[in-house]
Amino acid sequence: MPDIATNFINLDAITILYLFGVGFVGGLVSGFIGSGGAFVLTPGMMSLGVPGLVAVASNMCHKFPKALVGSMKRFKYGQVDVKLGIVLGISAEAGVLYGATIQERIKATFGDAGSNLYVSVAFVVILATVGGFVLYDAWKTYKSGNSQDEEKAGKLAKWVQSINIPGTMVYFKALDAKVSVLFTIPLGFATGMMAATIAVGGFVGVPAMIYVLGAPSLMASATELVIAFVMGLGGSFKYALSGMVDIRLAMIILAGSLFGIQLGAIGTTYVKPFMIKVVMGVIMVIVLFSRGLMVPVYLAQLELIDTLGEGTVSLLKTASFAIMIFALLLGAFIVLRAMWKGRQAERLQLAAGVVEHGKI
Amino acid sequence: MAQSSSRKKPVAAMIVMGVISIALYATLLLKQDFINGTFAQGGWYAFLPIITAFVFSYFHGSFTGNFWTVLGIEASKKKKEVK
Numbered sequence: 466m467p468d469i470a471t472n473f474i475n476l477d478a479i480t481i482l483y484l485f486g487v488g489f490v491g492g493l494v495s496g497f498i499g500s501g502g503a504f505v506l507t508p509g510m511m512s513l514g515v516p517g518l519v520a521v522a523s524n525m526c527h528k529f530p531k532a533l534v535g536s537m538k539r540f541k542y543g544q545v546d547v548k549l550g551i552v553l554g555i556s557a558e559a560g561v562l563y564g565a566t567i568q569e570r571i572k573a574t575f576g577d578a579g580s581n582l583y584v585s586v587a588f589v590v591i592l593a594t595v596g597g598f599v600l601y602d603a604w605k606t607y608k609s610g611n612s613q614d615e616e617k618a619g620k621l622a623k624w625v626q627s628i629n630i631p632g633t634m635v636y637f638k639a640l641d642a643k644v645s646v647l648f649t650i651p652l653g654f655a656t657g658m659m660a661a662t663i664a665v666g667g668f669v670g671v672p673a674m675i676y677v678l679g680a681p682s683l684m685a686s687a688t689e690l691v692i693a694f695v696m697g698l699g700g701s702f703k704y705a706l707s708g709m710v711d712i713r714l715a716m717i718i719l720a721g722s723l724f725g726i727q728l729g730a731i732g733t734t735y736v737k738p739f740m741i742k743v744v745m746g747v748i749m750v751i752v753l754f755s756r757g758l759m760v761p762v763y764l765a766q767l768e769l770i771d772t773l774g775e776g777t778v779s780l781l782k783t784a785s786f787a788i789m790i791f792a793l794l795l796g797a798f799i800v801l802r803a804m805w806k807g808r809q810a811e812r813l814q815l816a817a818g819v820v821e822h823g824k825i
Numbered sequence: 826m827a828q829s830s831s832r833k834k835p836v837a838a839m840i841v842m843g844v845i846s847i848a849l850y851a852t853l854l855l856k857q858d859f860i861n862g863t864f865a866q867g868g869w870y871a872f873l874p875i876i877t878a879f880v881f882s883y884f885h886g887s888f889t890g891n892f893w894t895v896l897g898i899e900a901s902k903k904k905k906e907v908k
Contacts, residue, residue: 473861476854526874530882538890542900701878705864705871712864712874713857716881720850723882723889731893734901811901 473711474514481717483509487793488527488721494796495722496535496729498745499689500667502722503528504752505793507664508786510714519711522704524664526715527722529697535726536690542734544683546639549674550691552646553653557666557692558699560657568661578766585763588663588756595672596749602676603742616738622679639674639684652677653692660696667693668749675742682741683733732800735807744796751792758785839891846885853877 474480487509491502503524510520539545572580618626618640626642633645652673660666667689674685704710733741758781765773773781853860864873893899 473865476857526878530878530886533879534882534886534889537886698875702871702875705874706867708865708867708870710864710874712860712877713853715874715878716850716853719878719881720885723885724892727886727889727893728898731898731900807901811903 484717485721488718489725492722492725493729496726499686503664522709523711523714526701527718532690532693538730539687544687549637550688554692554695556650556653557657560654561661564658564661582763585756592749592753600746606739616681618679639680682738732804736803748796755788835891842888
C-alpha cells in the first residue's frame, strides 16, 4: 500500500491525450497485423515516469480487452481460427511465465543494464531474421505480380502438415489440415517468450503461423489476436496479484486503441493479403534499428566497451525512441493508405456495376 | 448516388454506448485515488482491474464499432471470407 503513490503517476490532460493517441495508432496496427504498439507504449509510459513493471503490467491490461474486441470483429469476417488461437495461446502463456523468469534471473545477475542488453539483442536478432524474411517474402510476392492470388503454404509448412504423429494430430480451420500439437506447442511457447521479452509476441507468432504452419496471412494476423487475449489475460492477472496494474493508464490507452483496432480490422477486408506482411516486415526492420542504437549504451553500462558521454547516451536514447514512433506511424500510414485505396477501388467497381446495370 | 447507405445506421446504439462509455471514464478519472488505492492492493483485488477491463471493452468496444459504422466506414462487401 505505501508505494502506491510512487507507482502511479499524476495524470494531466496532455498525458491523457498522448496515451490516447499512441493507443489509437497502436490499436490500428494491431487490428491489422495482430500485434504491435506495445513496443512504443511501454517505453512511452516509462518516459512519463511510470516504473517499468507498472508500464508492462498496464500495457498488458489494455492489450487483452483490445485483442478481445479485435478478434471478435475479425471473427465476423471469417478470419479467426479460435481453436488454433487457444491452443497457441495456452502454450504462449507458459512461454510468458518462463520468459519472465529468465528476465528476472538476468536482472538479478547482471542488473538493469544486463537485462536491457538481453532484450535489445533479442529484439535485434529476431527482428533481423524474421522481419527481414517477412519483408523479403512480401517483396517477392509484389514483384511476382501474384499479389491477388490465394496464398499457398510454403515448403516448410507443407512438410509440417505432412508429419503424422498419432495421438497428437489436431485439425485447424486456418490450415485446412491436421497438424501435430508437438509443432504448435513450441511455436506458442516461443511467441510467449517473445511477448515477455520484447513485448510483441506477434512478431514471432504471426510469421510462425504463416511460414511454419501454413496459415494465410489474414488468418494468422487475426488468430494472433486470440493468442494476445489469452496471454494478456493471464499476464494481467499475474501482475494485478501484486498490485502492479495502473488501471487508469490501461483504460485510457484502451480508449484510443479500441477506435484504432476496429479501423485496422475493417482495413483487412480491403487489402491484398501480402499487405499484412508488408506492414509487419516494415515495422520489424525499422524497430530493429531503434533497438540496435541502444546496444552500445547498455554495453557501456556493463563496462564491456568504453564509457559513452552523457550527450551521446541521451542522443542515442532520443533517436531510438523517435525511430520506434516513426515505425508505428509508418505502419499506421501504410494501413490507412491501403485501406483508402481498397475502398476507392470498391467504390469505382460498384459505380461501374450500377452504370452497366442501368444500361441493361 | 444513394447506393450503399441504404442500411439503417446504428446512431441510437452509438449514442447510448457512448454515454455509458463517457460515464465509465468520468468515474475512473474522478475517483482515481480511491480506485487506484483499492485495485492496487493485490491478492483477491486482482479481479477488479480484470473485470473493469472487460466492462470497458464491452461498452467502449460497442461504441467505437458503431462510431465507424455511422461514419460509413465498414468492411468490404466483397471479401467476407478468407481463402
